Amino acid sequence: MLKIYNTLSGKKEVFKPIVEGKVGMYVCGNTVYDFCHIGHARAMISFDIISRFIRHLGYDLNYVRNITDVDDKIIKRAQENNETTQSLTERMIAAQQEDELKLGNKMPDREPKATEFMQEIITMIQTLVEKGFAYQGASGDVYYRATAFAEYGKLNNRKLDEMLAGARIDVEASKEHPADFVLWKQAKSGEVSWESPWGAGRPGWHIECSAMSTNCLGSHFDIHGGGPDLKFPHHENEIAQSEAATGKEYVNYWMHCGAVRVNNEKMSKSLGNFFTVRDVLAKFNPEVVRYLMVSSQYRSAIDYSDQSLHEAKVALERLYTALRGQTLVSSYEATDFTVRFEAAMKDDFNTAVAVSVLFELVRELNKAKAEAPEKAAALATELKSLAELLGLLYQDPEYFLQNSTIVEGLSEEAIQALIDERTQARKDKNFARSDEIRDELDSKGIELLDSREGTTWTRN
Incomplete structure (x- = not known):
C-alpha cells in the first residue's frame, strides 16, 4: 500500500x-536560461526515483515534466549574450539533458x-476572462x-491576506488587488511575442504550467510535483487558474522535495x-552526487559540501566493493531485504531507510562470500536489482572504484604502467623499487590492493 505525503x-x-x-x-521543470545547479539536480533525481518505483509497483505511469522556454530571465540573458531566445534555450535544454x-x-x-502550447495558453486565459476570473x-x-477564487491559499493553508503579509509582491497601478498576478504580458520593443486578443505579448509563468499540464494529462490528474520554492506562489496560482478554468479539482496529490543547502546556508x-x-x-563521479541525493528522503533538506560528497563516495564504495569480482545469477528468490526495502519505499518513498537496508544486505553478502558462494551470488543480484530502483550500482565495480573521485593527476594508463612496473620489480625481488612505486601512488591518492589474482587500485 503506497502512501504519499500530500502537501x-x-x-x-x-x-x-x-x-x-x-x-x-506532472513535475515543474526548469526555466532554461542557464546551466542546471545542484538544487535542480535534487528535484530531477527525486522525481526520477519516484517514477521508477511507481512503475515498479505495476502502474502505467505517464510522467510529464515541462520546460519553460520563454520568460523574463531568458529574454534578459539572450540579450546579454547577443543571441536569440531560441538559440539560448536550445543550448540549455541540450546541456540539461546531458547533465541528467x-x-x-x-x-x-x-x-x-x-x-509549443501558445494557443492552449491563450484559450485558457480567454476562458478565465469570460468567467470573470481575469x-x-x-x-x-x-x-x-x-x-x-474562494479557495485561494488552500495549498499553503493560509488565507489571502496572510500570504500577502511580508511577501514581495509587485504592486502595479493596473492591478485591482496586490495578489493579482499576470497571465499575459504586453511585449516590449524587440522582445519575442505572439499575437493574442489582448495584443502582441507572451504568457506569464504560472499560466504556462496550467495549460501544459491539463493538455498533457487532462483537467484532473494524480500527482503534481516540484521544488520547495514552488509551493507559493507558483503552485498556489496553478490551482487557482486551473480549477477556475475547468471547474474541476486540479490535482489529487501535491509533492515537494526538500531544499539543498550549502554548508548549512541557503544556496x-x-x-x-x-x-x-x-x-x-568536474570533481566527483556522477553516481556519488546521486547517492548524496538518494541518501535522504526526498522531502528532507540536504546539506551540500565537499565533506558530504566525500562521505557519499565512501558509502558508495562500500556497496561497490561488495560487488567487486562477484558472480551474479539470472534469477533469485527475493529475501526479507526486498520486503523491507519495498516497505520503506511505499512509505512516501523513504530512500534513507531503503539505503540502510542495502547496507544490511551487503553485510550478509560479505559473510556469505567465503562460506556459501551460491547464496552470495543471489544476494549480490538482489542488491543490484534493488539499487537499480534508486538508480545506483549501474557501473562496473572495478571502473567505479577507480574513478569515484575525479582528480587532477595521473591518467589510468599512467597508473597501470606504474602497477606493471611494480609487479615486475616484485618478481625481480627489487622490493625497494616496489615500495617506491606504492608510496608514489599513495601520495597521489591511489591505493593499491594486492591479491592472488593480481593488483587492483582505487582512488583514496
Missing part, C-alpha cells in the same frame, strides 16, 4: 489513482515546451483576479556558494 492535506495519504492501474504525474543522463536519470515520457488592466497586461550566487551540476561533476 495539500499536510499528511501522508494512501495513494489511490483516478483511473485504476494508471498514474498521471550523467546523473543516471531516465527521461520523462514527455517534456512539453511553453512555446481582466485586462490599464497597462494592457491580463491579470488573474485572486479574490474571485545563493551572492553568497558565492552556488554550484552548477557541471561544477560538481
